Amino acid sequence: MDWSSSLQGLAGGILIGLSATWLMATLGRIAGISGIIGNLITARPRGDSAWRLAFLLGLISGPVVLMLLGGGLGNVAGSGVDVTGEVIGQPAGGVPLMLLAGLLVGLGTGLGSGCTSGHGVCGLSRLSVRSLVATITFLVAAVITVFVVRHMIGGGA
Amino acid sequence: MKTETLKTLMGYVAGLIFGLGLAVSGMTDPARGLGFLDLFGGWDTTLMFVLGGAVVTNFIGYRLVLKRPHPVFGERFQLPTRTDLDGRLIGGAALFGIGWGLSGYCPGPAFASIGGLTLPLLAMLVAMVVGWFLARAIPARG
Numbered sequence: 001m002d003w004s005s006s007l008q009g010l011a012g013g014i015l016i017g018l019s020a021t022w023l024m025a026t027l028g029r030i031a032g033i034s035g036i037i038g039n040l041i042t043a044r045p046r047g048d049s050a051w052r053l054a055f056l057l058g059l060i061s062g063p064v065v066l067m068l069l070g071g072g073l074g075n076v077a078g079s080g081v082d083v084t085g086e087v088i089g090q091p092a093g094g095v096p097l098m099l100l101a102g103l104l105v106g107l108g109t110g111l112g113s114g115c116t117s118g119h120g121v122c123g124l125s126r127l128s129v130r131s132l133v134a135t136i137t138f139l140v141a142a143v144i145t146v147f148v149v150r151h152m153i154g155g156g157a
Numbered sequence: 158m159k160t161e162t163l164k165t166l167m168g169y170v171a172g173l174i175f176g177l178g179l180a181v182s183g184m185t186d187p188a189r190g191l192g193f194l195d196l197f198g199g200w201d202t203t204l205m206f207v208l209g210g211a212v213v214t215n216f217i218g219y220r221l222v223l224k225r226p227h228p229v230f231g232e233r234f235q236l237p238t239r240t241d242l243d244g245r246l247i248g249g250a251a252l253f254g255i256g257w258g259l260s261g262y263c264p265g266p267a268f269a270s271i272g273g274l275t276l277p278l279l280a281m282l283v284a285m286v287v288g289w290f291l292a293r294a295i296p297a298r299g
Contacts, residue, residue, distance in 0.1 A: 002203070005183065009203040012182020013210025019174035020211070021218025026167035028228030028235050031175065033265040038289040050161065051168030056268065058169040062176015063185050064272040075183025077192055077201065088273030089186025092261045095280045102267075102281035104256030106288020109264060111295065112249025113237075116263040117175075119250070120208055125215040126236070133242055134250040139194075141254025146194040149259065 008075040020122050027051060032118020033059070034109035063087050108138070164230045179269045182207040187261025194258055245297060 020031035029036075029051075040052035066073050067087045074087030091098055109115045112134055114123065119138075123131020158166075183189045183203055192201025227233055257263050260281060262270075267281055 009206035015178030017214025054168035055172035058172020063180035091277035101260035102284025106285035108253025110292020137250035138254035142258035145258025
């Protein structure tokens with residue numbers, strides 16, 4: 001186990017938890033990314049968009065702020081020494097694979113009412129059974145997918 | 158400042174802290190997500206620490222916050238009330254897991270990575286929005 005990476009993961013995780021608590025304390029909302037951004041874009045009639053848009057802009061500016069601060073505070077895995085400390089990593093596949101993945105992620109989080117943040121972080125914190133079942137389901141599906149792609153088909157992602 | 162302005166500001170602060178958390182933890186690199194999901198390769202446990210740190214922090218946070226009668230800038234806490242397990246929840250979660258496994262991105266990290274936008278990431282974001290519209294078009298049964 002890589003302890004420096006684990007510690008950065010723990011530090012980042014605590015920040016994510018604080019963000020979720022902050023959003024509940026101030027606006028009374030669940031910090032689920034697919035819900036916040038999905039509703040911002042697809043909800044009709046519109047309403048309640050200001051804080052959602054502001055959240056999205058904040059989400060985008062977080063990593064940018066970290067890049068501007070410099071000092072190698074990122075935790076990109078990468079494969080070479082030259083990427084150590086970088087903030088934003090590169091996609092694992094080309095446009096066709098990412099189109100398919102995006103469609104599945106959008107459709108799946110839309111139907112299942114949540115993603116890693118809504119079900120994983122917020123739902124598990126509330127001891128929600130629905131969120132626990134959803135989290136186990138998407139983790140298992142993702143592990144199987146990676147196994148098939150990397151170890152059965154070989155190559156690719 | 159007007160309440161609406163303050164609410165917007167609170168949303169921005171929440172997003173900013175969330176984005177910083179994703180960046181510090183390395184979740185803005187799909188290789189971290191894929192490394193965690195690949196149990197049979199060189200297992201990267203970083204994501205486990207991220208999720209664990211977030212859940213424990215927020216579990217304590219929610220305990221403190223939800224004791225209050227209402228949020229600072231709102232009339233009530235808007236918590237999900239459903240408790241049933243249906244096909245939409247489980248099927249949706251399974252589809253999401255496949256997409257996550259193919260790309261290494263879940264929605265948070267994908268949108269948080271816009272500062273380093275690439276063509277494949279843009280393709281994923283556009284397709285994700287299309288997926289959200291499609292999910293809305295599929296009516297819930299019953």
